[in-house]
Amino acid sequence: MTNGHGIGIDRRLDIEWLDAVAGQVAAGASEPEIRSFLFRLLDGVVAGKGRRGTACHKTVGVLSRTWVNVAPASRSLRDRGAKLLPTLDAEQRVALHWAMLTAAYPFFRDVATNTGRLLALQSNLALAQLTRRMRESWGDRSTMTRAVQRVVRSMVQWGVLVDSATRGIYEQSARTIIARPPVGKLLLEALLLQSEEKSLPFEHALRHPGFFPFHIELRAHQLRRSDRFDIHRQGLDVDVVALARPKTQQEAAQP
Secondary structure, eight states: OOTTSOOOOOSOOOHHHHHHHHHHHHTTOOHHHHHHHHHHHHTTTSTTTTOTTSHHHHHHHHHHHHHTSOOGGGHHHHHHHHHHGGGOOHHHHHHHHHHHHHHHOHHHHHHHHHHHHHHHHSSSEEHHHHHHHHHHHHOOOTTHHHHHHHHHHHHHHHTSEEEOSSTTEEEEOSOOEEEOHHHHHHHHHHHHHHOSSSEEEHHHHHTOGGGTTEEEOOOHHHHHTOTTEEEEEETTTEEEEEEOOOOOHHHHHOO
């Protein structure tokens, strides 16, 4: 159940803003410096001029939670993503931000997952149908409709969903983003950080509906060489992946 979580992400996030905040983190800026930068960036673009409770202030908060004030369990993910950022093209950056949002917001993860499931069943996505699915697990919250709509509008702005001729109906973009191994690993790690299950069949994880815009280029042997994952064979031919248990200081010191 997800009812114990707050929605948190109820702002439309332009990809340029996500690139900008990630760039500040990659450059080593401090939290106060990044917040000041974001308020300047959004001045005149999002209403409120940064006053508490305004749309601008809330948007800065969402961007900060995604890339700056991340949960302790996500800090290593964030740091490795920031280090990788300068090497990525625009499509790979979409995948990187997707990983960070998945790790930061269970609500984003569930919107993405339900979107992927609906698109797998039909050729388009009705916002009303998606909102009903979200209410089934998150409850009938007063902000639900607006929050779902703004996550979907973000996905449209990123180019992974497109508007149809009918208002409130969306289609998947014709392009599939190839998530190359460095970013693919971050996507998979973010999913496992938020999953209620401690492990997932590897092939199922790669094709998770929450990753509907992506084709993740990963092989099991690539994860076996990573200290972030534990992968083992179940039965005759099923590889199962989990996050590796963090080493204690004593274990890390051993040769």
